[in-house]
Amino acid sequence: MIDLLSGYAIFSLSTVLVFVALATLLHLQFGLAGIVNFGVVGFWGLGMYAFGILLLNFQLPYFVALILAVAIVALVAFVLGWVVLDLDSQAQLVATLAFAAVIADLVTTEKWLTKGVVGLGTVPHPFGGAQSALWLLLILLVLTVGVIVYARLLGRSPFGRLLAAIRDNEVLARNLGKDTSRAKLIFFTLTSAGMGLFGALSAPVRQFLTPDLLGPGVTFSVWIALIVGGKRWPLGGLLGVLLTIFVFDFLIETYLRVPSDWAQIIPILKLMLYGVTLVLVLLFRPFGLLGDRRQPTSHL
């Protein structure tokens, strides 16, 4: 059991699970509700750093720090959502992208709090012992499955139908008396807080937190995975992450023995392949590999 997965494999699998969760949460925000969130890394990174700071700088108990970190992300998402959710999708894109850039900047510059590029200290695993990393992996697995199950159930619930209606034609939904601003704000806050939760749990995965973790690459990877897999499906994020991040960050980097002088080319190759995949999918299957819309309700 101990040697079933090497330390690095556990780390990579944990990372992959986090990406699956993020992509599924993005499915909820974008695929279901039509909210354009290009600040995924902002919510994730805020959760990660808030948790690390509360734990290390303020010495709060582990789960208190975790809950508080998620609450902070929820609050920030609420305020940001309040401002941008009723704007058009371009404005949402720019605002969320800018938000993520601000978070990355603050983490770099506010050294008194984050220690800047030097890096915050080491965030411990939630449980100690020899299997601590495996426990964390298990927690991430359970939570990620939870998010997918939630997405699946929500898609077939009245609130999911409301979100689809808002995405399709918001004015018409309002015409039917739907408080669309409220629905979007609640949902955006909840799902962004979810991103924050997975950010907080990424802190012990990464252990040593530095600002370069918060680059826009995280957001782009999540978006590409979701678009490739199928933005309209609860399993779209999972499929997309398996085909992109899993193949590169897990299979290739863990098991493929590449000559050392190739090592620098792999990340560049990876980005190129991501790009090519995205273009091909958008050209031939614009709704992603899983395809277009769901079956309508056919009887009561």
Added chain:
Amino acid sequence: MSNNQITLKGVKKSYGGRVVSDIADLALGRHGVEGLIGPNGAGKTTLMSLITGKISADAGEILFFENGNRHDISGKKLDAVARLGLVRTNQRIQDFESLGILDSMLLSVVQPAQETVLGLFAETALRQQAHPAINRYLEAFRFSDPGGYALSAGEKKLLDIIRCLLLKPKFLLMDEPTVGLPQDQTDKVMEVVREAARDDGMSVVIIEHDLDLIWNVCEYIHFMADGRIMAQGTPDEVRTSTMVREKYMGEGDA
């Protein structure tokens, strides 16, 4: 007869300096089913959008009275106005692209308490509760694939009207409801609307260019041109008004 009313005072709207709506004093809903007629570009659709809050007026006061309650709806948001029981059907086709016919209807029927982030299992109860109302409309109106999507323009128009009726509004504004519908479906729509007006006290204002329908269905008519209400009265009074003839029916479509 219904006791719901909309009153407008000094309501103005202009686009780029051109006044498209200038309503000095207007009361809608005093006479059960009313008509609103006038030439293309008269400002009829704009008037409805002003009332429901889809667009906001530059000036003026709009009040909504229902069952003895008085609501100032000037500047109120579209969805807030709809929740008071004042809704409109659309002239131009409006649809939820990814919702099937039944989904569209369920969206209308659902109560806010069932429509929550954690209400993951509310669907079964909703369907049971919505069953009678939805079935009634499915029996009354023909859809080529009732278990699928609204396909033709006519079906989408019909669905738009049914969605509004399922809300059981107190006041229904209908913007050219019959365009694109076959005659028998038009008759059916009018039958259902008149029934709701009679039995549930729903007030109705219908915009139409189909004047036969207006003369047949409406008890009172408002005539509009150039953003203003120019004449009001019973169908007979309006039909025989020389001004209405000159400004509208003289154009050849009567």
